[in-house]
Amino acid sequence: MDLRLAGKRALVTGSSSGIGEAIVKLLAAEGVAVVVHGRDESRANAVAETIRAEGGKAEVALGDLATDTGADAVAAAALAGGPIDILVNNAGVIPFHSWAEATAEIWAQTYNSNVISGVRMIQRLVPQMRERRWGRVIQIGGGLSQQPQASGPHYNASLAARHNLAVSLARELKGTGVTSNVVSPGAILASEAARATLIHMAQAHGWGETWEEMERNATQAIAPNDVGRLGRPEEIAAAVAYLASPSADYVSGATIRVDGGTIRSVI
Structure with a gap:
């Protein structure tokens, strides 16, 4: 299927494995020049080399998005090859702690890794999208943002923040040609x-x-x-590719749940 994405450039954070890897591979297959991001150089390079071997275009950006310095390095590497049209904020951590175990420090670290890391990339890349009057910002969220469990309260809350900021960003970007949406996976067999x-x-x-x-x-x-x-990583990638495409010009501030019906809601 031709999603009319040929010639676009995309940065997918946390794309050296799992869901992020599936996303960059599908976007590359659709003609997007992708930037593979990770903290492990060998893993990120392996994904990029696989994409190139299949005829796609792939670059690598390394850095820890939990720091301003790391985010600066990733943004600089991503922009070195040209403007970024599509930003997919996928990178994050999934810490397993109970309410009793999750200290205030763990809450802060989780929020920084899962929320502020994405904000850093939005602040560095979206202004140029606005100037060009076209762009896509896609958060990878999750059903626990809407129906949290008792366990992992800090993780659940960070997902809710991802969903919330995506809608706020959509309101901020109204009329600019840049959209902001969420793909919300269920339980995914990621590796x-x-x-x-x-x-x-x-x-x-x-x-x-x-x-x-x-x-x-x-x-x-x-x-x-x-x-x-x-679910499978490729099914999340398919939803991201749709939202990234011109076919989704009329979709902004939305959440696409790819969870097999785990989250039950009439709205």
């Missing part, structure tokens, strides 16, 4: 390591013998949804 962990859990709980049985029963126990399985 082979995650698959191995799920298989181990399934065997321990007697959730079946085949992968199909294990995934179905594990999903029911951990993240029940209407589809009956976990």
